[in-house]
Amino acid sequence: MEILKILFPVFSIVLLGYVIVRVNIINISDINGVSRLVFNILIPVLLFNSLSKVELPAQFKWQFFLAYYLVVLVVYGLAMWTSKNFFAYSHEEQGVFGMGATYSNLVLVGLPIISAGFGEEALLPLFMIVSIHSAVQFFIVTLIVEGDTSGNRNVFQITTDTLGRLAHNPIIIGLVLGLLVNLLHIPLPTIMDETMDLVGRATLPSALLVLGGSLNEYKVAGHFAEAGTMIGLKMILMPTLVWLLAFVIFHVEPLWGAVAVMAAGMPVGINAYMTAQKYQVGIPTISTAFLISTLLAALSQSLLLAFFI
Numbered sequence: 001m002e003i004l005k006i007l008f009p010v011f012s013i014v015l016l017g018y019v020i021v022r023v024n025i026i027n028i029s030d031i032n033g034v035s036r037l038v039f040n041i042l043i044p045v046l047l048f049n050s051l052s053k054v055e056l057p058a059q060f061k062w063q064f065f066l067a068y069y070l071v072v073l074v075v076y077g078l079a080m081w082t083s084k085n086f087f088a089y090s091h092e093e094q095g096v097f098g099m100g101a102t103y104s105n106l107v108l109v110g111l112p113i114i115s116a117g118f119g120e121e122a123l124l125p126l127f128m129i130v131s132i133h134s135a136v137q138f139f140i141v142t143l144i145v146e147g148d149t150s151g152n153r154n155v156f157q158i159t160t161d162t163l164g165r166l167a168h169n170p171i172i173i174g175l176v177l178g179l180l181v182n183l184l185h186i187p188l189p190t191i192m193d194e195t196m197d198l199v200g201r202a203t204l205p206s207a208l209l210v211l212g213g214s215l216n217e218y219k220v221a222g223h224f225a226e227a228g229t230m231i232g233l234k235m236i237l238m239p240t241l242v243w244l245l246a247f248v249i250f251h252v253e254p255l256w257g258a259v260a261v262m263a264a265g266m267p268v269g270i271n272a273y274m275t276a277q278k279y280q281v282g283i284p285t286i287s288t289a290f291l292i293s294t295l296l297a298a299l300s301q302s303l304l305l306a307f308f309i
Contacts, residue, residue: 017212031213044174051178063250095144221284239265267293
């Protein structure tokens with residue numbers, strides 16, 4: 001019953017977003033406009049506000065990062081090997097398949113569920129994962145796809161391009177500025193603090209409506225064997241390996257370990273689909289995997305919350 005109380009409001013708003021677009025109360029272009037508002041304004045403000053206030057750990061938790069990102073590398077490599085040997089994917093397709101099998105939907109799905117399940121104290125470890133999530137994933141897929149096909153792009157160029165792209169990402173900007181305010185102990189005026197709190201209360205419902213509405217843009221496009229393999233790697237193997245490293249190998253503190261496992265078990269992220277579109281490979285597979293994994297998240301995240309709570 002406790003898990004139902006946590007997740008029912010989350011997925012009810014997702015369903016509402018899907019229905020209001022499906023019955024044409026609002027159209028998909030309206031959702032795209034709200035999406036830009038969410039990603040460019042609301043979420044960055046929420047991240048800034050939260051990170052500027054949160055109590056930072058006394059020591060850098062390197063075990064926490066290793067528990068998550070070592071698994072990303074392992075599962076990415078396994079996904080590439082699997083797609084090559086079982087589905088005869090090209091090198092470019094392997095790179096995109098690996099991203100689909102490891103890129104979590106941490107913002108639209110992870111942020112509402114983890115904050116609802118564990119409270120505000122869980123936001124710091126989640127934000128720590130988010131802070132380098134895109135950097136790591138975009139660097140890997142760019143290195144694999146473009147480094148193999150473009151002889152005039154080396155690791156340094158790919159690295160600088162990736163960092164340059166991230167430097168213009170509003171979410172990363174919000175994280176960095178919030179962290180700087182916290183570290184430098186910069187006091188914020190009360191009126192600004194109250195304004196950001198008000199924006200923060202609007203962020204999660206808006207993000208969930210965007211997620212639900214955007215599901216109308218995706219479709220089950222076949223390639224079930226490939227999509228099923230991707231989902232299995234993403235939502236079963238990845239959280240299992242993160243749990244093993246976090247709790248058995250590195251002995252990460254319980255809350256941080258739970259957040260890492262929950263984050264690893266999130267559905268396929270939208271950026272994986274956008275990457276497939278960018279390189280024009282694996283689009284049907286990731287479209288199918290994105291839609292099905294998002295629907296399965298209600299069950300998988302319920303099981304993970306029940307396990308930890």
